Amino acid sequence: MVAMKMQINGKAAGSCGGECFDVRNPATCELLEQVPRGTEEDVALAVEAALSAFEGWASISPQQRGMVFYRAAGLVRQRKEELAALLTQEQGKPLAEARNELEGFSHVLEYYCGLAGSLRGDFIPVTGNGYSFTVKKPLGVCAAIIPWNMPALIMGWKIAPALISGNTFVLKPASSTPLTNLTLASILNEAGLPAGVLNVVTGSGEIAGESLVRSPDVRKISFTGESGTGKRISELAASGMKRVTLELGGSDPMIVCDDANLESAVAGAIRGRFYNCGQTCTAVKRLYVFESVAREFIRKLEEGVKRLKVGNGLDKDTDMGPLNNHSQFEYIKELVAGIEEKGEGRIIAGGKAPSFKGMGKGYFFEPTLVSDVPGDSRLLKEEVFGPLLPIVTVRNLDEAIEEANRSIYGLGASIWTKDLDRIRMGCEQLNAGIIWVNQHLKVAPEVPFGGVKESGFGRENGPDILSEYLETRTIMLKT
Structure with missing residues (x-):
């Protein structure tokens, strides 16, 4: 059996020569793949790759970034049957639901492609002080830890607003459903996403996930999962003054x-x-x-x-x-x-x-x-x-x-x-x-989504989510 490999710096890296975990079909319990159990060193490599790619990705226009999304959405639709079968085998959902989720992933990419032209600052008149205006700057390296229930769709929710805003990204999929995420990352690379802009590290939450949250170079963490883990992430992120979005449990x-x-x-x-x-x-x-x-x-x-x-x-x-x-x-x-x-x-x-x-x-x-x-x-x-x-x-x-x-x-x-x-x-x-x-x-994807109380804070989706991935810089000019 050929081992899947982590996407680090946009290329396959790492192998199951080290410690791995099994990905099994929940309908049959048969082994689908063995995937590397990412270490702190793997996370550091992924963050380093994202950091190295940041300046180049941030310097191109949002419209150019959007065109990568547009091409990737088309490729996902072309391969929908193949991807749906993979998603069904690792997650368990019926093929119709898997197709629907992949269509949702494509729609998310296209939605943020359409928002690319809306990334702009404001002019602020200030009497007697010349001209004032704001510009929007990407944060840098962002990261997400995602669950196994909707791995393709939630991947889209996390990466699309971050990348269209000019940030680079490290994604940690769930241990039981990493295969579709790795394949979608490869498709984005094929669509023109430069090396290092999106990196996927497979592994446990205790090691790979926690290392990602602790990394001083990661400026924002987005997490979807259960409330206890969300509280832990919030505590760890606070010490590094990181931005956090938590989409937690619901009843x-x-x-x-x-x-x-x-x-x-x-x-x-x-x-x-x-x-x-x-x-x-x-x-x-x-x-x-x-x-x-x-x-x-x-x-x-x-x-x-x-x-x-x-x-x-x-x-x-x-x-x-x-x-x-x-x-x-x-x-x-x-x-x-x-x-x-x-x-x-x-x-x-x-x-x-x-x-x-x-x-x-x-x-x-x-x-x-x-x-x-x-x-x-x-x-x-x-x-x-x-x-x-x-x-x-x-x-x-x-x-x-x-x-x-x-x-x-x-x-x-x-x-x-x-x-x-x-x-x-x-x-x-x-x-x-x-x-x-x-x-x-x-x-x-057009509407804000998130919870209150122990269902978390922050919102996914909609145009307002872009502000979560951008810093506002104020400039006051007097001639």
Whole structure:
């Protein structure tokens, strides 16, 4: 088997002659690749390469940088089937979802290509002091640590605004899903990204990730992942006065009012919870339904969930693939096993790890619905990253919002209703960074995205994110 290699200085470097880790297919547990376990020295080399490339990359026009993105987006679309198969094999999601994610990556590149011409300062009239104006300068070397659930899309979210602003970059992918990230980095190089502008270092969070955060030459860290790790990164970054963006955990509530279109709400709940096997930060993780429509809604939801086909993501008719890794699999099994014995609800659909002939020891778990969930249940307090949906009945919108806001998280929320007053109330009172109305889950690169409370701080996406990767320099001129 040929080992994958890290992209350092835009070229393959390092090998599995040293310590490596395995990348396995979560549907079969078969070995896909061995990838270098990056060391502190590897991180230092990557940062050094980015630092060396910075002046040259920052000196070219934003429009020239944007054209690299434009070409890369086209190449990704040309190779979408090949890339989707790779993404499915390492992450587990169905091919349709993998294609959708890669299309999203291309769209992100094209969006920031379109923003290239908006990088400019301001003229500030100051009476009696001549002329004053500002210019925008890139920070230098930036870095990101990304998760395994949406590796291609989140890579795009991190690198695109940083690179279009003239910064160089070091990316640390998740240990279970580095292959698509390495391939996308190679495609960007092929599209004309100069050597050293984007560097990928594979390895553990404890060594490669922490070394990256500690590096004195890294000026900004962007992290997507769980809240405990985010707090650790924030502490380490503070000592170096680094800028930080943290997109952390979420426990998104979905509120279904008694006037909602139940067919649409059921479809939204199924997609919002079980897309990517429930492994999405903004997935529907808590469902609050008005008691007057709860029986009908739950019946329709149960029927829809039981129609979902669980299987290998490479199979054409698969609706939901496996969990990504053994740790998540064991967590979901343990959580579900204790639901009824601890009085945390009643399992009305799923609840088991099915066995699939010919698929080896994959991390499959049935889409699971739990009704009659009490307010103090773990299912409502923790971020459940998997195909498990707790259902709570409420009397009215006041109660629904009160229960929704009890969480320590505040990433996203949705309200399903036709009533404008209820929409206004939900949008004003739900404590979340993004609120959907009669929809859930979709996040476009054109809009700011991020959370409140323990879901982190800072925002991804949208035009305002560019300011996070630029310094403002004020110039006062008197002739």
